[in-house]
Amino acid sequence: MKLEYVRMGTRLRSWWHHFFIERIRASRILTPIVVATLFSACVTSDYQGDGKLVNHGPFAAKDRYVLDLGPVDLARTGKYIYTMGNLPGDRFAIGLEIVEAEPNRSTGNRPPHSGRIRLLLETSNHEIVVSEDSDLKSWIWSFGRGDLKSFLYRTGEEYWVSSKDGTSHTVHVGVRTDEGWGTFFSPRPDIKYQLTLEVLEAHAQPRPTRLLLKGGGWK
Numbered sequence: 001m002k003l004e005y006v007r008m009g010t011r012l013r014s015w016w017h018h019f020f021i022e023r024i025r026a027s028r029i030l031t032p033i034v035v036a037t038l039f040s041a042c043v044t045s046d047y048q049g050d051g052k053l054v055n056h057g058p059f060a061a062k063d064r065y066v067l068d069l070g071p072v073d074l075a076r077t078g079k080y081i082y083t084m085g086n087l088p089g090d091r092f093a094i095g096l097e098i099v100e101a102e103p104n105r106s107t108g109n110r111p112p113h114s115g116r117i118r119l120l121l122e123t124s125n126h127e128i129v130v131s132e133d134s135d136l137k138s139w140i141w142s143f144g145r146g147d148l149k150s151f152l153y154r155t156g157e158e159y160w161v162s163s164k165d166g167t168s169h170t171v172h173v174g175v176r177t178d179e180g181w182g183t184f185f186s187p188r189p190d191i192k193y194q195l196t197l198e199v200l201e202a203h204a205q206p207r208p209t210r211l212l213l214k215g216g217g218w219k
Contacts, residue, residue, distance in 0.1 A: 047085070047087060048084075048085040050070075052068050053065060053066070053087075054066045054067075060217050063216065064090065064217045065087075065216045066212060067214075069211040070211065072096065072209045073209075074206040074207075079199075080211070081194065081195070081196050082194070082196075084192070084194075084213075085193070088215070088216060090186070091179070092186070092214065092215035093153045093183055094211075095142075095151050096117075096153075096210070097149055097212050098111075098149065098209050099148055100207060103147060104145060104148070104150060105145065105146075106145075111207075113137050113139065113152060115200075115201050115206075116134065116199075116201035117133075117198070118132070118196075119196070120132075120195070120196045121195050121196075124192040124193070127178075128180070129193070130180045130182075131176075132154050132183055136152060136203070139152040139154050140155060153182070153184075154183040156173060156174055156181040157173040
């Protein structure tokens with residue numbers, strides 16, 4: 001009886017050993033497939049146009065899509081024209097990414113964002129989506145504490161409305177085609193766009209600057 005118990009225990013251990021070996025082999029096969037699938041989801045896009053569109057994947061909390069249209073020289077007046085098509089259907093913000101001379105600390109210590117910019121976004125049918133003409137110091141300054149990079153963008157006009165249940169919500173004024181409001185818009189994938197950026201007044205203390213579109217994310 002004792003010998004039979006040992007034989008049964010040996011067969012049981014052998015079965016568990018075989019089971020775990022097969023699981024390890026399966027995980028070694030599946031892991032590269034999963035990683036490759038996630039990676040391909042982050043870099044593939046049907047985007048057509050200027051710049052480079054990066055997809056950070058479905059797990060990105062914000063700025064899932066970032067379209068980098070390249071450098072902009074704020075030290076001199078000039079005009080830049082870009083074409084874009086097959087953009088993802090998420091809401092985007094058009095803005096300037098500026099590399100500051102020192103890390104950002106607090107909202108009360110804003111870097112000298114001087115100069116004046118005109119931004120115009122139109123569809124291929126000449127419908128105006130975004131139209132902004134203002135000093136950079138009036139653009140909203142977005143940054144991470146201790147980060148060298150700032151992101152400047154514009155919002156449109158809005159006002160608050162109170163409801164009978166005590167809640168309140170904002171109402172956007174002057175919303176244009178494709179929900180254009182400030183430098184925000186929601187592109188249609190089957191529409192081509194032309195974006196024009198014009199430096200009307202040069203920046204007195206220019207820093208390295210790039211024109212970006214940011215949008216998407218699960219938040």
